Amino acid sequence: MNAPLSEIPPDIIVIGGGPAGYVAALEAARLGASVTLVERGPLGGTCLNRGCIPSKTFLRNAEIIEALGQAASRGIRIADPSFTVDLPQAVAAKNAVVAPLVAGIGQLLASRGVEVVRGDAALRSPREAVVDGARRLAAAKAVIVACGSRPAVPPIPGSDDPRVLTSDTLLDLTELPTSLVVIGAGVVGIELAQVFRAYGAAVTLLEAEERVAPFLDAELSEALRQSLARRGIAIRTGVRVSAIRDAGSGLRVSVEGASDLPASHVLLATGRVPDLAAFGALPVETRRGFVAVDDALRASLPGVYAPGDANGRAMLAHAAAAMGAVAARHALGGRAAFDARQVPGCIYGAPEVAWVGLTEAQARAEGEVTVGRFPFAANGRARSAGHTEGFVKVVAGARHHELLGVHIIGPHASELINEAAALRNMEVTAEELADLIHAHPTLSETLMESAAQALGRCLHLPSQR
């Protein structure tokens, strides 16, 4: 490919328009750089088109269905409480949420003068990319490869059956599964299991590890398992799927050492792998299949950055956006570093789960700790809403009471965690959190109360004396 360079090179080329890429482009442009962003699909990447936002739209439907079930006990009589889910309409409603957000990113990029090139980019050198094998682009300063990830497809025989889905395809399904086997009880598996259970499918969640969401604090993982089971999701942990077979009208999922499971559909939710085609034939250094980067998100190639899922450090949209901004600032000569320890994580659904920092086991491995818990059942706001499941758990250092980790399972955990993350980042102690006046009645009071409980001075739980 020897097409001439027909244009003045922009300072920065960004490959990928997901949260890492579009934020990198916006930040670089804000700092005065000329930026070209190349994207082969819709702007917004996985988060907006196949991940965070579509799944939250569907989880809202699950919430509405659950609320319908609670109406009668709250004195709201609905004449005919039966319902059916019109999946094509649910998909259309999801698409109506996504489309303006995608358009909004285009408007933001345009407002800062970022040139958006449509096509598939591959690096030809650390400063040069080729789009769709035809157009050559060169960067004066740096290339930011924010190429993202795609669902991993494990080598299970039968995975190529069209009824075996990933999060990319399940969210656009227009025929309601009657029975769904979800392989992998990680974030994707747990969220989508809840959606399709609420929609009426029989759902079985299979997990190779001994716990659901094995990365969670063990107590939260157990509480989550119980809450998923209460919602009618069958859960089997410590199991391996050996094959998926076509059984005519449906599928049969073979589990090692156990009987086959029938399913109309199977969801593969066994992790994500980076999409490294954007590096072309360049020998970029990788670690466990992901691009190796330093704290400034620099890859091993000079002037090449790889923020977001590409490096696998924290495969979350908000981490990707933070990484994109760091890469842009660093590429333009600023001092910037990404700190994965400050990134909160969330699993959406009912109840939500959110956490920041160390689990109790991780903290105990580093030294002595004090732990406080406060149940949502003892919080007035949670009780008013009928959301009494779950608790907040604060893990603090035994001596200085620094906040090491905060773990929440319960209503609006993904909102509550941001206060915990902010305070932890600011190195606030459990005393300071316990003394911080929180508005009443709010769910956030549970944070204050669990910090007080870690210190043995919570007044809204019975005395232990």
Ligand code: NAI
């Ligand atoms: P994951 O890594 O969170 O979970 C995959 C699970 O599948 C693991 O628990 C693993 O032990 C299990 N597994 C793997 N192979 C298996 C097999 N053959 N049989 C049974 N179990 C098996 O990956 P997931 O859920 O696919 O999510 C991918 C990424 O996307 C994650 O990094 C996640 O953080 C991110 N994400 C974040 C969301 C959020 O923040 N709410 C939502 C969706 C995804």
